[in-house]
Amino acid sequence: MTDYENAKVFIDCNPSFSIYTQMALVSADYLIIPVMADFSSLEGIKGILMLLYGKYPSAATLNYANKVVTFNRQINQFGLGLPKIYEVVFNNYTVNSGVATAYDSVRQELIKYSYDQYVADPNVFASCATSVTSQSVWEGFYISNVKDFHTSGKVSASLGIPVHRLPEKTDYPMPNGDSVNLPKKNYELALSNLEDFVGKIN
Structure with a gap:
């Protein structure tokens, strides 16, 4: 067992919020979010922030959440921990100049949104070795690109x-x-x- 004390275990989850995904989330220390440069990924990030951390984008969604049983409320009620967001990984990009320009436009919007969430509540994210003083510094810590x-x-x-x-x-x-x-x-x-x-x- 000592050989595995420092091992990193990755739990691969599908995008649905099934009971298996919920069990994986409460078992994890950190969360790596794979995304593509499209607006469905932006909605996915918003969904994670709402479902896990209770970060609702409007008064209407917050009002609705207050009337129903939510995952975040159950987590708080039973004193369970949630993983910190460790990295946002763009896993589908191109070097084609025309497509790359359009890709980067949407990519920057996703990065800006994610950075704004960090500014609003850095406790949702994993801690950094040094202080984050700008969006570019934040990107260095929390954004990665992996060619598909x-x-x-x-x-x-x-x-x-x-x-x-x-x-x-x-x-x-x-x-x-x-x-x-x-x-x-x-x-x-x-x-x-x-x-x-x-x-x-x-």
Whole structure:
């Protein structure tokens, strides 16, 4: 057992707020939120803040919450702990210039909203080693980018090849006869992203 005393355990949850997700949340110390640069992710962040921490965006939603049984109220009633938000990870981005410009516009809106929540109540977030004096400093602590493996994942699943072996080639013939190109630089970038992200976990 001593070999695992300092181990980090990750509990992967689906986006629904099922009983299993609730059990995972009350068992965790920290929360890593994967997002994409779209407005559904913004609504997802708002949902997390409401359901977990009782941060309601309007008087109307607060008034409604006061009339029903909420997860946050149950947590407080029974003296349970909640995980602190540790990192917001953007897991789907592109280097295509046109798409990247549109992507970054929405991404910045999500970051600004998340930073505003930190300013309003930093206790919801994991503590930092140094003080946060600006949004850019906050981003350095709480925002990460990890390139997705969508194309690689589809090739891996279709051909039965483990992802870690895909860099052995750059072109793969698919069952329908089409050839899919997987540039090695994509793996290098993704690995660099992962190393940066893991380096933040201590």
